[in-house]
Amino acid sequence: MDRILPIITNNLDIYLSGLLVTLQLVGISFVVAMVVGTLVASFRIAPAKLLNWIGGFYVETFRNIPLLVLSIIFSAGLLRAGVSLGKMSAASAALGLYTAAYIAEAIRSGVSAVGKGQIEASLSLGFTYRQTMRQVILPQAFRTVIPPIGNLIIAMIKNSAIVAGSIIALDDILKVARIVNSRTFATNEAFFWAGVGYLLLTIPATIIVRRLETRFAIKR
Amino acid sequence: MRGNKRLWIIALMMVLALVAAACGDDDGEDGDTGDATGGETEEEAYEAPAGTPMADWQEEGSITIGVKFDVPPFGFENPQSGEVEGFDVDMGNYIADKLGVEAEFIEAISDNRIPFLADGTADLILSTMTITTDRDAEIDFSRPYYVAQGRILVPEGSDIQGIDDLGQGTTVCTALGSTYEGTLGEQAPDAKLDLVDAYSECFEKIQNGSVDAVSTDDVILTGMVIQDDSLQIVGEPLTTEPYGVGVANDETEAADFLSETVEESFDDGTWDGFYEEWVGQYTGEDPQHPSELTLEDAYELFPCVETC
Numbered sequence: 027m028d029r030i031l032p033i034i035t036n037n038l039d040i041y042l043s044g045l046l047v048t049l050q051l052v053g054i055s056f057v058v059a060m061v062v063g064t065l066v067a068s069f070r071i072a073p074a075k076l077l078n079w080i081g082g083f084y085v086e087t088f089r090n091i092p093l094l095v096l097s098i099i100f101s102a103g104l105l106r107a108g109v110s111l112g113k114m115s116a117a118s119a120a121l122g123l124y125t126a127a128y129i130a131e132a133i134r135s136g137v138s139a140v141g142k143g144q145i146e147a148s149l150s151l152g153f154t155y156r157q158t159m160r161q162v163i164l165p166q167a168f169r170t171v172i173p174p175i176g177n178l179i180i181a182m183i184k185n186s187a188i189v190a191g192s193i194i195a196l197d198d199i200l201k202v203a204r205i206v207n208s209r210t211f212a213t214n215e216a217f218f219w220a221g222v223g224y225l226l227l228t229i230p231a232t233i234i235v236r237r238l239e240t241r242f243a244i245k246r
Numbered sequence: 247m248r249g250n251k252r253l254w255i256i257a258l259m260m261v262l263a264l265v266a267a268a269c270g271d272d273d274g275e276d277g278d279t280g281d282a283t284g285g286e287t288e289e290e291a292y293e294a295p296a297g298t299p300m301a302d303w304q305e306e307g308s309i310t311i312g313v314k315f316d317v318p319p320f321g322f323e324n325p326q327s328g329e330v331e332g333f334d335v336d337m338g339n340y341i342a343d344k345l346g347v348e349a350e351f352i353e354a355i356s357d358n359r360i361p362f363l364a365d366g367t368a369d370l371i372l373s374t375m376t377i378t379t380d381r382d383a384e385i386d387f388s389r390p391y392y393v394a395q396g397r398i399l400v401p402e403g404s405d406i407q408g409i410d411d412l413g414q415g416t417t418v419c420t421a422l423g424s425t426y427e428g429t430l431g432e433q434a435p436d437a438k439l440d441l442v443d444a445y446s447e448c449f450e451k452i453q454n455g456s457v458d459a460v461s462t463d464d465v466i467l468t469g470m471v472i473q474d475d476s477l478q479i480v481g482e483p484l485t486t487e488p489y490g491v492g493v494a495n496d497e498t499e500a501a502d503f504l505s506e507t508v509e510e511s512f513d514d515g516t517w518d519g520f521y522e523e524w525v526g527q528y529t530g531e532d533p534q535h536p537s538e539l540t541l542e543d544a545y546e547l548f549p550c551v552e553t554c
Contacts, residue, residue, distance in 0.1 A: 208422055210552050
């Protein structure tokens with residue numbers, strides 16, 4: 027580890043560009059995951075059998091296929107079928123849709139965690155289904171799902187390395203470390219800085235999640 | 247129900263027993279073959295001076311050689327037999343025979359082959375590795391055993407007909423950790439590089455159209471053309487790439503032994519046989535014979551960039 031400083035100072039620009047690529051991938055995937063995840067969760071808890079089935083099908087498909095396989099399907103697979111998504115879109119589609127399946131399950135479990143009695147009580151007080159959901163169930167569910175969703179986001183940041191490192195070959199922070207390693211053979215140093223790069227993303231994410239948790243916690 | 251459950255447990259135990267037995271057999275076999283080879287070839291085998299890596303390998307009865315598994319015609323898995331074959335594999339076996347030991351082949355990609363030597367995962371590397379001064383700072387090389395040339399591969403009907411056409415807006419695929427990272431950076435600075443782990447990924451990418459060209463050694467590109475004749479090699483040679491056998495750093499005796507062995511393969515005609523079998527019959531071209539190049543010439547072709 028005697029080249030620890032020269033490795034970062036000589037390669038700072040490409041490490042930063044790698045960090046930006048990872049950040050971009052994680053940012054787009056986060057939006058995809060939250061939007062699709064919420065949608066799928068609402069399908070799963072909706073009082074309609076067909077929607078339940080569609081939601082369940084989505085979750086079981088995307089949760090049970092390895093992320094690496096999804097990455098290959100969304101890049102090389104679609105290209106072979108004549109659909110060109112571009113590297114970043116293919117990567118964020120794979121990562122976002124994969125994470126969405128977990129987010130959907132987290133939201134669903136949050137909703138189920140609110141006692142059934144509350145739905146019954148609310149409906150019997152004359153609230154409509156929509157009002158019950160928006161004013162009674164979802165605010166409570168939201169609070170319970172913050173910690174698991176936080177975990178999923180952190181896992182997603184780390185999973186970005188799998189997607190970018192697949193055949194998609196995005197120049198993310200891990201790739202930068204591998205390029206630096208292949209040029210300098212300073213393996214420990216090159217990957218040390220990649221680790222630091224991931225911490226720069228995961229630690230702020232952890233802090234934000236913790237803030238949200240305290241803010242929405244029930245004071246007992 | 248209860249009876250059913252018991253049946254399952256018995257079945258499970260039988261499977262486990264079979265697996266255990268199979269593993270046991272494997273271990274036994276490995277030991278046996280190692281001993282047998284050592285015994286049979288002992289008389290004609292090379293006598294390694296004590297304390298050298300060669301003596302260690304002979305004592306173990308085997309050497310681990312890192313080769314490519316996805317680069318026809320140098321190192322690739324034969325789809326029928328599942329065995330790894332190719333020029334590098336034959337050369338590796340030739341070296342192992344010289345020592346009178348068994349050669350075990352493991353997969354070494356461009357990016358991990360040098361760490362493999364440093365951490366002892368592999369004893370030798372024969373994986374289409376160009377001799378460079380930077381790499382020499384990390385490992386030791388034998389004399390060149392093959393001379394390849396850098397070329398460009400494009401799909402049929404491509405506008406790209408040479409290195410000068412690789413300008414703004416074009417994407418070229420090559421392997422991470424290969425010499426082409428540097429070569430393309432110098433000769434085609436405007437082209438975007440798509441760096442992947444293995445040349446099979448470049449092959450996939452040029453077939454599905456996500457890159458415009460692949461640039462690497464002519465023999466690797468020839469392997470791709472053999473698999474898909476809608477691809478073609480264009481332009482003048484970019485570089486001369488002498489391949490060397492890699493061994494851990496500061497193993498000068500081992501490097502010397504490897505150089506001698508390689509030279510013997512030139513003298514006894516073995517090398518020509520390998521060339522004809524793996525390259526000549528496909529290209530119909532005469533080789534640029536590696537005996538014309540020395541290790542020093544090779545270092546001059548790729549002077550140091552990072553490690554000096």
